[in-house]
Amino acid sequence: MGRYMMALDQGTTSSRTVIFDKEGQIVSLAREEFNQIYPSPGWVEHNPMDILSSQLNTIKSALEKAGIKASEIESIGITNQRETTVVWDRFSGKPVYNAIVWQCRRTAEICNALIEKGLSDYVKDTTGLVIDAYFSATKIKWILDHVPGARADAKNGRLIFGTIDTWLIWNLTGGKVHATDYSNAARTMLYDIHKLDWDAKLLVELDIPASMLPEVRNSSGSYGSYMLSGTELPINGVAGDQQAALFGQACFEPGSVKNTYGTGCFMLMNTGEKPLKSKSGLITTIAWGIDGKICYALEGSVFIGGAVIQWLRDEMRLIETSAESEELAESIKDSGGVYIVPAFVGLGAPYWDMACRGIITGITRGTGRRQIVRAALEAIAFQVKSILEAIETDEGIWIKSFKVDGGASANNFLMQFQSDILNVEVERPAVVETTALGAAYLSGLHSGFWTSLEDIKNNRIPDRLFIPNMQQKERISLYNGWKNAVLKATNFNGLS
DSSP: OOSEEEEEEEOSSEEEEEEEOTTSOEEEEEEEEOOOBOSSTTOOEEOHHHHHHHHHHHHHHHHHHHTOOGGGEEEEEEEEOSSOBEEEETTTOOBSSOEEOTTOOTTHHHHHHHHHTTOHHHHHHHHSOOSOTTSHHHHHHHHHHHSTTHHHHHHTTOEEEEOHHHHHHHHHTTTOOOEEEHHHHTTSSOEETTTTEEOHHHHHHHTOOGGGSOEEEOSBSOOOEEEETTEEEEEEEEEEHHHHHHHHTTOOSTTOEEEEESSSEEEEEEEETSOOOOSSSOEEEEEEEETTEEEEEEEEEESSSTHHHHIIIIISOSOSSTTHHHHHHHTSSSOTTOEEEOOBTBBOTTTOBSSOOOEEEOOOTTOOHHHHHHHHHHHHHHHHHHHHHHHHHHHTOOOOEEEEESGGGGOHHHHHHHHHHHTSEEEEESOOOHHHHHHHHHHHHHHTSSOSHHHHHHHOOEEEEEOOOOOHHHHHHHHHHHHHHHHHHHHOOSOO
16 A cells, blocks of 8 residues: 555646645645636636646656655545536547636526526526536537537547546546546536436537536546556546535535635535535535445535635736735725625626626725725625525524635635634634545545545644634624625626
8 A cells, every 4th residue: 555645636727736644644745837818808718738737747746845656656536626628539639629717707698598498497406506607518518619620520429528637537547538526527517416417408408419428437436547657546536626625624414514715715515415405596516426325515606716816916916925915904904995896707606697797896095905905805705705694594504613725714814804704613724735635535535545534534633713703793884895895796787
């Protein structure tokens, strides 16, 4: 048995490889950013070859940093940005178009046409999702409709589709395995989460050949192997990033909740073997599948979370580093009435408004860099509060605490403000790379590196507990201001 587990964490802005020991502690981490492509307003693309090369580079770097040999790795787990869509030629291995990223809004018209056909209830009942450009289905259709010859090649069996996990698996195994796991299949808007099969009606509706689709397997199970330095490394675990984080946080019991602060923010609640249908704008999804047993979750998706900090740094040039945002936010007592609604690609749960665009409100002559930065961080917390409210409305329960992870969870100001505005305790683990850790755990369970869920629970070490310290009157006032700003954003038509 190898001494370590390797997790490939392919995210929206970077690829990472994280190597863990038996105790779930990080032994080595390598990260490489890749180019973001914005061909038109609201459109987001990645070059699939950039994704692949950056991921392969980090595998080598992570091993070299720690002086670890490939032979010391027990197995590989893969976790990935979800919904992002790649279509490629099964014979040449070349993509026919750039990957269309989950944030991309170009297929909004296709979605509206499906809604006008009266398919909203069918999609929600079958896939657990709402009709939205966020998911993979309409992205596949767009590629087949717009790339010359693509539809004919697809119908002839030449083209195949995959989310990023499938793209990586196919390349790592030399084209031998075209597969995905239950959690990623559930994000395509093509998968029946009850019958556990691709839905024929939706495939016909979108004119997508079934031959394009990957085989769906357990999240903890065999996906072939990757040959590295003469060593065959088995790929034994796969899950979409948010489900992997839920697993990595050891949220194994129904009712347990986590929130990941990455490019977006994603709150998931484990609902066990029963898929619950939300009445408050949440989606029903598959958390994972192990030994053929499915665990479901309710999810609220915020499209722009940590990405608003990147926007402050890269586009607005208001900060030089992400860490600087914490210092600036804490240097003032409040945002001075400034609110930012970062609807750069529309609003996700619980609003599901594809047409909404971002706005800044409450600007005065005294508004400066610090107020804008603080308002941006507060916007992340406000969006998460909207999702928690929806979960509590659906379930009729008051959540006293929840677990957090992801890059932006390291921001102490954000975590304290999150606790304050939610009026709940926020628990941050010592290892915040829980997305990668979840993939490692899923892989390690199959290989026998970890023998049970209890093994995993025993590894989890809390880092800090944030306790609410805000008066209810202030909490209500701030959140009412946020809701008013959202109303302005959803009513904004670009003409006034």
